Amino acid sequence: MRALGKTRRLMSLVLCGAAVTAALAAPTAHATSAADTATAADTTSATPAAPATRGAHTAPGWVLTDTGTDARFRGLAAVDRRTAWVAGSKGTVLRTTDGGRNWRTVSPPGAADLEFRDIEAFDSRRAVVLAIGEGEASRVLRTDDGGATWTESFRNTDARAFYDCLTFFDSRHGLAMSDPVDGKFRILSTADGGRSWNVLPDAGMPAAQTGEAGFAASGQCLVSSGPRDVWLTTGGAATARVLHSGDRGLTWTATASTIPAGDPARGVFGVAFRDRTHGIAVGGDYRADQASPNASAVTADGGRRWRQSATPPAAYRSGVAWLPHSRSAALAVGPTGTDLTRDGGRTWRTVDTGSYDTVDCTSDFGCWAAGERGRVARLGF
Template identity: 65%
Template sequence: MLVTASGFARGGWRLTDTGVTERFRGLAAVSDRVAWVAGSGGAVLRTVDGGRSWRRVDPPGAAGLQFRDIEAFDRHHAVVLSIGEGEQSRLYVTGDGGRTWTESFRNDDPRAFYDCVTFLDRRHGLALSDPVDGAFRILATRDGGRSWRVLPTAGMPPALPGEFAFAASGTCLVSAQGRAWFATGGGERARVFRTADGGRTWTVADTPVPSGPSAGVYSLAFRDARTGLAVGGDYVTPDAAPAGAAASRDGGRTWRTARVVPGEYRSGVAWVPGTRGTALAVGPTGTDVTTDGGRTWREVDGGSFDAVDCVPRACWASGEQGRVAIARR
């Protein structure tokens, strides 16, 4: 699948041989040669040769964990998040390509459940927990993930009854140009929260994406401080998502449904760098592309993926049964 300025011109995803069968919902693309994936069974893999070979670099003692997000700065430095109630939610950091890891956070609150992590720059990062005492909880780092602290919730709008975030692709919490956003579902409305001050205060906006016990916005992507995409649906009914994609042109304050949506559940979305309006959305039933900034989408591949991430010369996708693919530009 060749990614060009006008979208996916020809070909298809090129699957790589990871040698494992874990499900990779966490994906971090560094370049067309370097990428990290993280998934079930405590698995973390890294490639430095464009996917021709993968090295397993799990944190020690992590076999019982479910990694759902990984953020990588280069071939050496990465932060990985495991999800779950209480102590199952953890963060690990490496500075030597995964040869050694340091556990930098272990959740000691049984009410908290961390879903996603993002970095505003090399030092400042945020992690998101589902609501505790009626408010989403934010964890913050100022030293590249080596230490974390829970932020006060005074600046967080109240959560709706039943509202939560989806740990489906590591992109329920994202950042761009010093700002951050997170997406929700589960409640009466699917919403997007946004912050411009490092997570101290947040505002929230409704989206037109339908919400429900297993439905809502699963993934966000912001090209800059104003231009965002939201995709989702209901993972229980992956073949039908009639209003499962929306776009924002004002930093997440308002959202509009795509004129032509993927029509199926999508768990990951990413902008293609260097293009005016091209982005990819993936899910268990296929891959879609937009070339007009999220106004219209069309399916270009029927393979199953959970996460997608793009860098200037390539896009990567990951998912079930150890599937990791690359599309070079």
């Protein structure tokens, strides 16, 4: 009976996933928020979009929650349908445990000058947050009590380093990445849940291209899948690349993506893998007055080869997430809207016009998105 119960729950999740995907793809499946227009999408600031209607919807789509702040949230960690963390500008960290009805400010004391761009949460009490910037502006802090107290576990002392993203394989093992130092991307490693960090040897890291860097735009320039695989995305150089490691960051291989680069504002901004082989990359040019053709790509071999999407999103996208229990559906977000794919990233369709920078989903269909002016939404249906 226990096995039968598990089977029924799995079938219910699969059917629910199919229903959500179909509903989002329907012509009327748009969130009921007012259309938002962002005039800039760089990694430091943007002109605020018009506020949207909160809390009500008539079809499956994003339902805005009231965060009570105007901070821009590029860091997002979805734990489940009820619990999520966001991190952003002015040292702001928020947490909800009731599905977004209430957000609690759990910002680290004295962090108002820090710019948080990534957060990873293990549950409602344990989280690790990354602050970006040159030199000592790049820091990592951890909480074990829901944000009541924070401990700084890493402060960058190398003026040449600039940390962009972090990821965890499990509750103990994780990595953080910095833009190139001495011609190679720098990788930090932790084996105690982010309580301490060490710089990994760079012998297994390929040389960086001139001008190559990561984009701290969505917390998705460094992502992992499974116990050992991790991917790092780049831009700013002649070619936008995705680097892969199968040994938790000790050795890496670099592959050119099909997303255009050749300018400091262009490249791969985020990537998501539903397993160790199937992935989607998104990006483009974050400048609002510049077009972003070919802003997505797909791989079916762990990133050894990338194929251009036949119908990519119509504009720059910074975040991407697979819908739970689906082998083919995913969401991509950016300042001009949300796009849905139902064929693994080959073709995309805009389903919402609200401004978001990052997106994250959990196995119980807790899909969340976050962005400018305190915007945090949960997928409602």
